[in-house]
Each structure stands twice: as structure tokens, then as C-alpha cells.
Amino acid sequence: MKNIRNFCIIAHIDHGKSTLADRLIEFTNTVQKRDMMNQLLDDMDLERERGITIKSHAIQMQYPKDGEVYTFNLIDTPGHVDFSYEVSRSIAACEGALLIVDASQGIEAQTISNLYLAINHDLEIIPVLNKIDLPGAMPDEVSDQIIDLIGCKKEDIIHASGKEGIGIQDILDAVVTRVPAPKGEPSEPLQALIFDSTFNSYRGIEVIFRVYNGEIKKGDRVKFMNTGKEYYADEIGTLGLEQEPKSIIKTGDVGYLISGIKEAKEVKVGDTISHVANPCKSAIQGFEEVKPMVFAGIYPVETSEFEDLRDAMEKLQLNDASLVWEPETSAALGFGFRCGFLGMLHMEIVQERLEREFDMTVITTVPSVKFKVLTTAGETQWVSAPSELPEPNLINIIEEPYIKAQIITKSEYTGVIMSLCMDKRGILVNQIYLTTDRVELTFDMPLSEVVFDFFDRLKTISRGYASLDYEYKGYEPGYMVKLDIMLNSEKVDALSAIVHRDKAYDWGKRLCEKLRELLPRQQFEIAIQAAIGQKIIARETVKALRKDVLAKCYGGDISRKRKLLEKQKKGKKRMRQVGNVEIPQEAFMAVLKLD
Numbered sequence: 001m002k003n004i005r006n007f008c009i010i011a012h013i014d015h016g017k018s019t020l021a022d023r024l025i026e027f028t029n030t031v032q033k034r035d036m037m038n039q040l041l042d043d044m045d046l047e048r049e050r051g052i053t054i055k056s057h058a059i060q061m062q063y064p065k066d067g068e069v070y071t072f073n074l075i076d077t078p079g080h081v082d083f084s085y086e087v088s089r090s091i092a093a094c095e096g097a098l099l100i101v102d103a104s105q106g107i108e109a110q111t112i113s114n115l116y117l118a119i120n121h122d123l124e125i126i127p128v129l130n131k132i133d134l135p136g137a138m139p140d141e142v143s144d145q146i147i148d149l150i151g152c153k154k155e156d157i158i159h160a161s162g163k164e165g166i167g168i169q170d171i172l173d174a175v176v177t178r179v180p181a182p183k184g185e186p187s188e189p190l191q192a193l194i195f196d197s198t199f200n201s202y203r204g205i206e207v208i209f210r211v212y213n214g215e216i217k218k219g220d221r222v223k224f225m226n227t228g229k230e231y232y233a234d235e236i237g238t239l240g241l242e243q244e245p246k247s248i249i250k251t252g253d254v255g256y257l258i259s260g261i262k263e264a265k266e267v268k269v270g271d272t273i274s275h276v277a278n279p280c281k282s283a284i285q286g287f288e289e290v291k292p293m294v295f296a297g298i299y300p301v302e303t304s305e306f307e308d309l310r311d312a313m314e315k316l317q318l319n320d321a322s323l324v325w326e327p328e329t330s331a332a333l334g335f336g337f338r339c340g341f342l343g344m345l346h347m348e349i350v351q352e353r354l355e356r357e358f359d360m361t362v363i364t365t366v367p368s369v370k371f372k373v374l375t376t377a378g379e380t381q382w383v384s385a386p387s388e389l390p391e392p393n394l395i396n397i398i399e400e401p402y403i404k405a406q407i408i409t410k411s412e413y414t415g416v417i418m419s420l421c422m423d424k425r426g427i428l429v430n431q432i433y434l435t436t437d438r439v440e441l442t443f444d445m446p447l448s449e450v451v452f453d454f455f456d457r458l459k460t461i462s463r464g465y466a467s468l469d470y471e472y473k474g475y476e477p478g479y480m481v482k483l484d485i486m487l488n489s490e491k492v493d494a495l496s497a498i499v500h501r502d503k504a505y506d507w508g509k510r511l512c513e514k515l516r517e518l519l520p521r522q523q524f525e526i527a528i529q530a531a532i533g534q535k536i537i538a539r540e541t542v543k544a545l546r547k548d549v550l551a552k553c554y555g556g557d558i559s560r561k562r563k564l565l566e567k568q569k570k571g572k573k574r575m576r577q578v579g580n581v582e583i584p585q586e587a588f589m590a591v592l593k594l595d
């Protein structure tokens with residue numbers, strides 16, 4: 001145990017965590033040269049395509065130093081704020097953290113929030129100034145920022161470049177000398193925390209755990225403390241690039257367990273594994289409940305696939321503990337699920353993973369935050385779907401969620417950022433100069449204004465020189481109304497949105513215009529109307545079209561005809577028939593694209 005080191009890599013997005021992890025893996029010969037590739041731990045296709053880490057990934061390495069061999073369990077974590085729940089769980093399995101800061105960018109919003117997560121768990125922080133190879137690197141200035149932030153000494157900061165392989169040995173040595181060995185009692189009853197899990201179609205459910213006390217052996221009869229379910233430890237092992245089966249996982253170490261669990265519902269991240277014969281006295285305190293920020297319905301395109309979708313969601317939830325959902329029905333779309341996400345990127349990723357990993361075709365409805373409605377009858381109702389909003393005459397007050405948004409930027413962009421935030425109903429509460437040209441702005445803002453397109457606009461107006469982090473603040477009254485959309489006079493509940501009264505007319509008008517662009521022309525005219533209560537506030541029309549795609553293919557070129565038909569079939573994916581109108585996925589997201 002004295003030679004085990006558990007540590008994670010934390011940073012703001014794109015500061016180079018995954019690249020640095022590659023170098024550490026390479027240096028310790030954990031992976032054969034021929035198997036090495038860039039961003040090795042980002043093994044999901046989606047992560048490689050987008051160049052971002054979505055999941056935390058654990059890998060075990062051996063590192064010899066001064067005649068001893070150390071076992072490192074390294075966890076690479078995502079940087080984007082939508083995946084911070086992944087970071088917080090990884091941190092619980094570690095004693096130390098490498099805090100990576102890009103030497104050309106300096107401290108950014110998630111550098112600070114991820115650092116606080118690590119400090120709250122008493123992790124030893126090793127600051128690393130990364131990308132020092134870049135011509136734009138500002139080692140002295142950024143070192144000063146780091147010293148100010150964590151109160152370390154200048155010589156504690158390791159200079160590194162993941163790209164050029166600089167400072168790698170210094171980092172590995174610092175992990176040995178500065179990260180404490182895990183504590184725990186090998187002779188006590190087994191107490192292991194499940195901090196991640198996945199579904200594997202061949203091997204069933206795999207859980208990833210960290211042993212706090214005792215040890216687990218292959219074949220042991222184990223019990224999950226919170227569910228009370230019992231299993232055999234059919235296979236246990238450590239996590240190299242591949243799983244490496246072992247006969248025992250000892251105190252302080254990280255490993256995986258496969259025990260023939262078939263039901264995704266039986267595994268909860270945060271549960272404790274113990275022995276049936278000699279259980280530990282109490283479960284380890286699990287993780288904080290996730291607080292979803294954005295809600296949307298997810299519906300199968302084929303209504304018959306509802307049960308398949310439920311199964312897929314349960315399996316996905318195993319690997320994404322921040323996803324929450326419950327069944328709902330929509331008059332327009334039938335049976336589906338109301339899901340809670342940590343942000344818009346998270347929502348997009350969930351939709352893509354359902355399609356790629358579980359072969360589902362789904363429609364996601366208009367996203368919304370969760371409103372608190374105080375009714376005239378004195379009751380409190382939580383509303384996360386516009387269709388749940390009571391009639392206006394039954395509503396006393398609507399309250400909407402607010403966040404505290406922290407924006408770090410260059411001082412020259414302060415003006416444009418302030419006007420953007422005010423336009424989004426934000427209130428400036430603080431402005432601090434971190435250095436002469438770096439400023440931190442704090443705003444109280446309605447969450448509904450931030451989750452949608454705020455981040456993209458912030459990046460555009462600041463030319464990428466602004467970073468955002470936010471935390472939940474509480475509920476405040478807001479003048480919200482329900483904006484309904486009707487297609488050929490039929491209300492489509494899945495297209496409704498709850499919006500601020502001052503913006504409702506303008507939104508209604510622009511939403512109708514946007515829908516006119518997005519709804520494909522069909523063989524009859526489609527009237528699009530926006531309404532608040534009984535009052536129609538905007539109208540647009542999609543003209544009818546006699547659509548005969550084959551008419552284009554004069555002559556008898558069969559293969560060309562087939563191609564065209566196939567193309568049309570593909571185009572039909574992610575479309576839902578509502579009444580006699582076909583609605584494409586983009587139409588449900590139109591409300592996000594109005595600015």
C-alpha cells in the first residue's frame with residue numbers, strides 16, 4: 001500500500017490533460033510502442049471526433065524509482081463544465097491531483113472550480129505549467145497566477161509540455177514524493193467505493209471501484225451495501241490499457257469487478273462493496289446528488305421502440321451517472337422520457353451516445369429549466385416541461401433558477417461581455433482585476449438565459465478569451481409565460497417553451513419564422529402559429545409542394561433512382577410525424593437559435 005499513488009489530472013478544457021496523460025503512459029511503458037496513439041484514454045469515438053474528454057478514464061501504471069516500484073492509478077478527467085460530476089467522482093478515488101495550466105492561457109474558470117473540488121477533498125495539488133513550448137507561453141506571469149491561486153512556492157510548479165515530452169519525469173517523481181500513499185486497514189472488513197460503471201454487451205455490467213479498507217479476492221461473495229444485492233466476484237482486476245484480471249485487489253488500490261449483474265438498475269455509482277460474510281459497519285458516504293440544469297424530453301422516432309429506449313437509457317446511465325430521467329407522455333409524441341442534463345453539451349452527447357452505442361433514433365424536445373410555481377391554491381409545483389405549467393389563472397408566482405456566473409476574460413472585452421450579460425437579464429455583482437489585464441466578472445443570471453446559446457456568444461464576442469463557470473444560486477420570481485406553437489391549428493406540446501414575458505412576443509414571431517425555414521414543405525400548406533394563452537401573436541405559412549423526387553430522373557437509371565430514394569429515407573431519420581405534419585429534430589431546437 002505504501003507504494004500506491006492514486007491521482008487525477010484536472011484542468012480547464014483544452015489545457016492539455018489528455019496529451020499529458022499520453023506522455024505519462026508512454027514514459028512508464030504502460031502501453032507497447034506499437035499500440036500507442038494520441039489521446040489514448042479518450043477511447044470513445046465521440047471523444048476523438050470532438051477532441052474533448054467526456055468520461056473520466058482510469059489507467060494503472062508502474063513506475064520504478066530509487067529501487068522501489070510504484071503503482072500509479074491515474075484518472076484523466078473531462079474539463080468541460082457539463083462533465084464536472086465526472087471530475088467530482090474521480091476525485092473521491094484519489095489522494096493527489098495534477099493541476100494543469102496552459103502557459104499561454106493562464107488560469108481560467110474551470111481551473112478554479114476543479115481546483116476547489118480537489119481542495120475540498122483534501123487532495124495534494126501538484127501544479128503543472130503546461131505547453132511551455134508554445135511561442136506565446138508566459139511562464140512567469142502564469143506562475144504568478146498559480147502562486148496567487150493556491151499559495152504554493154515558485155519551485156513547486158513543474159514546467160512541462162505534453163507535446164514535446166518536457167517535464168514528464170519531474171511529474172512522475174513529484175507524484176511519488178508529494179502525493180501521499182492511500183490510508184486504510186487491510187485487516188478490516190472490505191469497504192470499496194464504486195465510482196464508475198459500464199455496460200458491456202458480452203460481459204455484462206462492469207464496475208470500477210477503489211478499495212478503502214480490506215481486500216477483495218476473486219470468487220468472494222460480495223454485497224452492494226445500498227441495494228443489499230449479493231453477487232460472486234467472478235472476475236476482478238486492474239485497469240491497464242485493457243483489463244488485467246487479478247486474484248486479489250488490495251487496500252488502497254483501484255480495480256474492476258465483473259459479477260454477472262444483468263440489470264442496470266442494480267448498480268449505483270456511489271454504492272459500497274463489502275463481503276457478505278463479514279460486512280463493513282457502514283457504507284462509504286456516496287456522492288452528492290446530481291443537480292440537473294436543463295431538462296428535455298427524449299422520444300423514440302418509432303413509437304414501438306419505447307421499451308428499447310428505456311433499456312438503452314438504463315445502460316447509458318450506468319456509464320453516465322449525471323443523467324437523470326423519468327417516463328413522460330406528450331400529446332404530440334406519445335411515450336418518452338423527461339431527462340435532466342448538466343448542460344446543453346451534455347444533452348447533445350446523450351442523444352449521440354443513444355444513437356451510436358445503442359442504435360436508437362431519438363427526438364429531443366425543446367429544452368427547459370425547472371421552474372417553481374406557487375399556485376393560487378397555495379401549493380408548490382415543480383415544472384420542467386412547458387406542458388406541466390398550470391393555467392395562468394391558477395398561478396400565483398413563477399420562480400426561475402438563478403446561477404452565479406464567473407467569467408474570466410481580458411480586460412478589453414469587459415464592455416461587450418457586460419452588455420451581453422445584461423441583455424440576458426444578468427446583474428453584475430462583482431468585478432475583480434486578477435492582473436492588470438485579466439478580470440473576473442461575477443453575475444447573477446437566470447439559468448434559462450445561460451444554458452442555451454450564451455456560451456457560444458460569449459466565446460464569439462471575446463474571440464475565445466473568456467471562460468465561464470457557474471454554480472447554482474437559488475430561485476427568484478420571474479415574469480414567465482408559456483409560448484405555444486400550433487401547426488395547422490393543432491397545439492404541439494413538444495414545441496412549447498416557457499419564456500420571459502418581455503421577450504415572448506419577439507420570440508414568438510422569430511420562432512415562427514425559424515420554423516418556416518425548418519419544416520420541410522409537404523403536399524399541403526402548413527400554418528404555423530405562436531400563441532400566448534388564447535392569443536395568437538404570430539403566424540407564418542409553409543407553402544405546399546408536390547414533391548416527386550423521381551421526376552428528376554428522366555430515363556431509366558435505376559441505380560440513380562434507388563440512390564435518391566435512399567437519400568430521402570435517410571433524411572427521414574430524426575423526424576416525427578405529429579398529426580399529418582412531419583417535424584425534423586432541428587425544429588425542436590429552433591428556440592435556441594433565435595439570437
Ligand SMILES: Nc1nc2c(ncn2[C@@H]2O[C@H](COP(=O)(O)OP(=O)(O)OP(=O)(O)O)[C@@H](O)[C@H]2O)c(=O)[nH]1
Pocket residue numbers: 011012013014015016017018019020039051052053077078079080130131132133134160161162163164
Ligand atoms: N503546443 C502544445 N500544444 C499542446 C500541448 N498539449 C496539448 N496540446 C494541444 O492542445 C489541445 C488540447 O489538448 P488535450 O490534451 O486534448 O486537452 P484536454 O485538456 O485533455 O482537453 P479536454 O479533456 O477536452 O478538457 C490539442 O490540440 C493538443 O494537441 C503542449 O504541451 N504544447
